[in-house]
Amino acid sequence: MSVFCALRSFSFMAVIVCGLVTAAWSGLRHAPFVHDHDRGDVVWIDTGPR
Template identity: 70%
Template sequence: MSAFATFRSLAFMVVIASGLITAAWDGARSVPWVHDRDRGDVVWIDTGPR
């Protein structure tokens, strides 16, 4: 295998891996329960200084 073929294969793997990571990130961001902050089952207590 030549150096060019090795580099081409590596570049192709990087493109595929980047696409998969992007798809997973986009899928994880669109999960409804990630953005559900107003259900009322969590009570936030402000413990900061007044």
């Protein structure tokens, strides 16, 4: 395999890997469970002596 062929294969692999990483990052960043914070009311229970 020539050096040019090796560099071309490596460049193609790098583009594919970067695309997959970008797609995964974007998918995880916009995933619902990342933004699903509990926004409910806080209920305090008084456990002190009466």
